[in-house]
Amino acid sequence: MTDASSATDAGRGTILVLNGPNLNLLGTREPEKYGTSTLADVEQLAMDAAGAHGFTVDCVQSNHEGDLLDAIHAARGTAAGIVINAGAYTHTSVALRDALAAVELPAVEVHITNVHKREEFRHHSYLSPVCTAVIVGAGVQGYKLAIDFLAGAVA
């Protein structure tokens, strides 16, 4: 968690913003693909977007599948919704899919790049069928769009 990852004013609840493997490298490598925003920038953007709707955010990034599973489990009963960019685990992880299905929270899958314009193996997501919405190719603004959507979807 970074300094930008939490907000204190209690309001409508908390949105878990989950980032998976290698997304800690945002803004430091491959800017032509992933842009120049850092993970801290993304978390600040998420905090601002959530705050505008009266939500706080809990931002978690991990390169370890088990940590991501634990964060999803912990969201049950504590979070109003989940924004998840599972990185490459999107295309491999039945475990993350099962966790998202189990917690029964509205979840939005986000990808910075348009995975459908990329390699064939990125076209399939194990997560999409258990998510409420999917946003791809909008850059890091996808996180804001996801939060705006969740804020409208959550009672």
Ligand code: CA2
């Ligand atoms: O487009 C996305 O957001 C992805 O989830 C990014 C993943 C990729 O495996 C997915 O297919 C699509 C990769 C994240 C790697 O992040 C980096 C960021 C900066 C520099 C290097 C890697």
